[in-house]
Amino acid sequence: MRDQLEEAHKHMEDGYGRAQHLQQTELPKRFYKEVDVARVEDGFVVTLDGKQTKTPGHKKPIIVPVQSMAQAMAEEWAAQGEFIDPATMPAVRLINSAIESGDEMAPAFRAEVVKFAAGDLLLYRADAPQELVEEQDKLWDGALVKLARHFDVAFQPTVGILHQDQPKATLEKLDAGLEGQGLLTLTALVSITGITGSGLLAIAYLHQLLTANDVWDAAHVDEDHQNRLWGEDDEAMERRAKRRVEFDVAIAVVDALR
Secondary structure (H helix, E strand, O other), rough: HHHHHHHHHHHHHHHHHHHHHHHHOOHHHHEOOOOOEEEEEEEEEEEEOOEEEOOOOOEOOOOOOOHHHHHHHHHHHHHOOOOOOOOOOHHHHHHHHHHHHOOOHHHHHHHHHHHHHHHHHHHHEOOOOHHHHHHHHHHHHHHHHHHHHHHHHOOOOOEEOOOOOOOHHHHHHHHOOOOOOOOOHHHHHHHHHHHOOOOOHHHHOOOOOOOOHHHHHOOHHHHHHHHHHOOOOOHHHHHHHHHHHHHHHHHHHHHHHH
16 A cells, blocks of 8 residues: 555655656756745745745645744755756655645645555554564554544454455544645644554654654554565665655644644
8 A cells, every 4th residue: 555655745746756757857957045934924935046945836825834844855955966956855745746736635645645544554464473463462552542542433453454344433533633734734744654554653742642753653564564574675765765754754743733
């Protein structure tokens, strides 16, 4: 499931897909000297040589409600060298994706998180080896118990990969748990869901039931088990490090808007 949502991200205009495309083509040269953060009527903006930044696609003004978010974007713009590399600008890409998508996409993003929760990583367990079974039980059961108590719901985990329906009432209450969240928060939650393969972990973090490290560790139980068995692969660890950067950016957006 993680792969499916990551593939969707690649096609989000001005988001991850645009960044990956630019990696394969000539990067644009840096055209500005000064980067700053300014306050405007509706929030905060990043300026490049005094001009407010806009999304690359529909040229929408990029305005965020919290100064820390604008500062994070400004730092990425300032860190660019001779060329502008979107792959090194995760905060800019995430926020661009949200603004370019528009508020009309918020219900779809909310539904995407709940859709993943309905067939969640935490609900499909291994039957062997015993060490992996125990590690999944330890980290995943704890998350499910906290969610069950917080939302007054029940889950039906299963062993193997055959689909197991979750109670309708459970999914409705999880969906209600996302009510009132704005476009930026929902975009960040979709990112967390895609990176972890778990809508439940994203919802648990939103409601402060788990820490960011709890979510990260739970999402990588299987991978960590394989690393213990066979050792760490350098390329895989590099990919994981890049995912962690994207994850931390999404976490910071949720925190800033909570």
